[in-house]
Amino acid sequence: MLETTIRNKLAQKDILLMTHIxxxxxxxxxxxxxxxxxxxxxxDLMELQIPFSEPMADGSVILKANQDALATGITVDQCFDxxxxxxxxxxxxxxxxxxxxxxxxxxVEAFAExxxxxxxxxxxxxxxxxxxxxxxxxxxxxxGLAPIFIFAPNTGETRMRQIAAHGSGFIYCMARKGVTxxxxxxxxxxxxxxxxxxxxxxxxxxxxFGVKDHDDVQFIKGKADIAVVGSEAIRVLDSQGxxxxxxxIRSLR
Amino acid sequence: MNxxxxxxxxxxxxxxxxxxxxxxxxxxxxxVMDEITEAYLEIKQDKSFQQELQSLYRNYVGRPSALFHARxxxxxxxxxxxYLKRExxxxxxxxxxxxxxxxxxxxxxxxxxxxxxxxGAGQHGVALATAAALVGLKCHIYMGVVDIAKERPNVTRMKxxxxxxxxxxxxxxxxxxxxxxxxEAYLEDPVRQIYAIGSVVGPHPFPMMVRDFQxxxxxxxxxxxxxxxxxxxxxxxxxxxxxxxxxxxxxxxLDDRSVSMYGVEPSxxxxxxxxxxATLTLGTPGILHGFRSYMLQDDAxxxxxxxxxxxxxxYPGVGxxxxxxxxxxxxxxxxxxxxxxxxxxxxxxxxxxxIPALESCHAVSYAMGLAAKLASDxxxxxxxxxxxxxxxxxxxxxxxxDYCPE
Ligand SMILES: Cc1ncc(COP(=O)(O)O)c(C=O)c1O
Numbered sequence: 001m002l003e004t005t006i007r008n009k010l011a012q013k014d015i016l017l018m019t020h021i022x023x024x025x026x027x028x029x030x031x032x033x034x035x036x037x038x039x040x041x042x043x044d045l046m047e048l049q050i051p052f053s054e055p056m057a058d059g060s061v062i063l064k065a066n067q068d069a070l071a072t073g074i075t076v077d078q079c080f081d082x083x084x085x086x087x088x089x090x091x092x093x094x095x096x097x098x099x100x101x102x103x104x105x106x107x108v109e110a111f112a113e114x115x116x117x118x119x120x121x122x123x124x125x126x127x128x129x130x131x132x133x134x135x136x137x138x139x140x141x142x143x144g145l146a147p148i149f150i151f152a153p154n155t156g157e158t159r160m161r162q163i164a165a166h167g168s169g170f171i172y173c174m175a176r177k178g179v180t181x182x183x184x185x186x187x188x189x190x191x192x193x194x195x196x197x198x199x200x201x202x203x204x205x206x207x208x209f210g211v212k213d214h215d216d217v218q219f220i221k222g223k224a225d226i227a228v229v230g231s232e233a234i235r236v237l238d239s240q241g242x243x244x245x246x247x248x249i250r251s252l253r
Numbered sequence: 254m255n256x257x258x259x260x261x262x263x264x265x266x267x268x269x270x271x272x273x274x275x276x277x278x279x280x281x282x283x284x285v286m287d288e289i290t291e292a293y294l295e296i297k298q299d300k301s302f303q304q305e306l307q308s309l310y311r312n313y314v315g316r317p318s319a320l321f322h323a324r325x326x327x328x329x330x331x332x333x334x335x336y337l338k339r340e341x342x343x344x345x346x347x348x349x350x351x352x353x354x355x356x357x358x359x360x361x362x363x364x365x366x367x368x369x370x371x372x373g374a375g376q377h378g379v380a381l382a383t384a385a386a387l388v389g390l391k392c393h394i395y396m397g398v399v400d401i402a403k404e405r406p407n408v409t410r411m412k413x414x415x416x417x418x419x420x421x422x423x424x425x426x427x428x429x430x431x432x433x434x435x436x437e438a439y440l441e442d443p444v445r446q447i448y449a450i451g452s453v454v455g456p457h458p459f460p461m462m463v464r465d466f467q468x469x470x471x472x473x474x475x476x477x478x479x480x481x482x483x484x485x486x487x488x489x490x491x492x493x494x495x496x497x498x499x500x501x502x503x504x505x506x507l508d509d510r511s512v513s514m515y516g517v518e519p520s521x522x523x524x525x526x527x528x529x530x531a532t533l534t535l536g537t538p539g540i541l542h543g544f545r546s547y548m549l550q551d552d553a554x555x556x557x558x559x560x561x562x563x564x565x566x567x568y569p570g571v572g573x574x575x576x577x578x579x580x581x582x583x584x585x586x587x588x589x590x591x592x593x594x595x596x597x598x599x600x601x602x603x604x605x606x607x608i609p610a611l612e613s614c615h616a617v618s619y620a621m622g623l624a625a626k627l628a629s630d631x632x633x634x635x636x637x638x639x640x641x642x643x644x645x646x647x648x649x650x651x652x653x654x655d656y657c658p659e
Contacts, residue, residue: 052554052555053424053555053556054429054433054541054542054556056278056279056433056436056437056440056542056543057279057440059437063423067423067424070555075553076553076554099540100277100540101539101540101541101550101554102553102554104539104540104554105539105550105552105553105554106553106554126279127277127278127279127540127543128277129276129277129278129280129283131267131276132275132276132277150279150280151280152279152280152281152284153281154281154284154285154443154444155280155281155284156284159280159284163280174281177281177440177441177442177443178281178437178440178441178442179437179440179441182441
């Protein structure tokens with residue numbers, strides 16, 4: 001189970017790192033290279049995003065990566081094959097991240113079944129609130145997969161408890177409102193928000209949106225369990241290449 | 254289908270029209286949507302709010318908008334009698350002002366500071382900028398650069414009205430991408446801003462709320478038509494982009510089984526991928542921009558590129574209530590292409606002296622074809638959703654030489 005894996009890792013490290021890639025950006029070969037580099041640099045878990053042209057929760061960096069990946073002609077089937085291969089090659093948990101229409105069109109049950117076959121551990125679907133998620137939750141449960149839900153900065157405590165009751169694995173906490181990839185103020189206020197998140201659930205907490213360097217990760221230590229790096233890795237990949245992504249990951253903890 | 258409209262609350266408490274609608278959005282926005290729903294349900298019952306809105310409809314918009322018997326056109330065709338509901342005569346030139354005033358008053362009551370929205374043809378943008386100026390709110394309008402180039406006069410009007418027009422360069426640089434950009438901006442600041450969606454689309458409560466504000470069209474038209482003819486129209490025709498002007502007209506007649514309804518979608522250059530925006534005609538159910546409905550998508554669930562000569566119809570989704578009305582076979586969803594649309598543009602201009610918006614021309618064109626097939630004692634009520642001032646440069650540049658020989 002994803003939560004157990006995370007807890008075991010947390011017994012050895014004070015903060016875990018989760019990174020994100022868009023599958024097929026800039027092409028599939030590079031995506032394999034990036035995963036290998038990230039795993040070798042010590043990331044603890046990874047989000048693999050299936051490209052979608054309207055990624056509602058993502059900012060310009062990840063949006064462009066989605067659109068460029070789609071322009072290469074990548075298919076959902078290829079994303080499954082990709083996930084299967086990296087899950088076979090590397091011993092860390094891999095999650096899918098995508099938008100609900102991809103699951104809906106594939107067939108939610110078939111999607112979950114194939115995820116399990118490919119060795120994925122769970123999924124993050126930012127536009128699917130628990131209220132709309134009956135079919136998804138049932139399918140994920142049936143196949144032993146963790147549905148990861150999100151706490152937003154304006155999510156109140158009652159709602160946090162409702163959301164957490166449906167989630168498993170961990171809860172993804174947004175460091176700020178808005179989309180991915182913009183500046184986040186790692187301030188006392190954020191610390192307060194994380195304390196509220198902690199009080200609302202027993203599940204491990206991941207913190208993402210705007211995490212980009214060592215200082216940010218230091219700030220998160222003790223307040224959340226997992227630091228999530230997304231857009232910054234793509235920026236480094238774009239500007240300095242795959243090897244520099246490894247350096248970025250190693251510099252974080 | 255043995256369900257009937259009467260069995261289905263429209264919408265239910267979660268915003269569903271049958272299996273369509275709902276709310277598929279990140280939690281940041283869900284909280285705000287809940288607040289908007291709550292505030293809306295409150296003002297819906299609030300006499301002073303409704304009075305304020307009705308008074309603006311009358312004294313500011315110029316409602317009730319006229320109902321006009323297009324005798325010249327009807328006689329020329331020699332079939333059914335065509336009547337036009339003149340939403341083109343509204344202040345700002347289209348039906349969009351009906352819901353923009355409602356949304357702006359609601360925003361003001363909720364203590365919001367900035368109205369944001371997408372726009373395609375620019376009609377919604379102009380209407381919202383107008384409403385914002387009137388109630389004293391800031392206004393940011395997101396518009397694809399392709400549409401900005403095509404709809405110059407409306408861009409200018411928005412700027413004069415004090416709105417900020419934000420050019421959208423992502424994706425296909427048209428309406429769908431403007432929606433994405435507006436959502437992105439909304440996610441950044443859902444507290445001071447409110448996203449005043451431009452049609453009966455988006456997450457709950459927008460398909461319900463915008464529909465409610467647009468119902469005035471059908472309520473007036475029903476009364477005016479009965480007064481003028483002593484009976485109900487046999488047919489209703491309206492164009493369908495997101496579906497707000499169509500649902501505004503149809504709502505008042507849904508229970509009248511004798512009234513046939515036609516929603517006209519753009520078949521553009523032809524019903525081939527990327528050349529049209531006939532969502533209900535060729536789409537399949539999916540989830541886009543926060544709601545479930547028919548949409549034009551590929552097998553993987555990616556929205557397909559869309560096209561229409563009318564920017565305001567150029568959208569791969571459609572309001573969820575229309576999806577239900579299609580499944581129930583209560584409304585016939587049909588198409589009109591670019592060519593017939595331009596024909597109708599010139600025909601109505603020259604036969605009745607009314608220059609219609611290219612969006613509305615889709616309805617006029619379909620109605621002309623329908624009229625030709627019907628007897629002269631039959632009637633067709635067309636929603637003339639907007640005026641064509643915004644389109645004149647585009648039409649003359651691209652089609653002028655075919656219709657206006659020197
Ligand atoms: C004049 C006019 N009619 C129709 C539409 C289409 O919108 P809807 O289908 O929501 O009425 C637009 C949109 O911009 C418009 O400007």
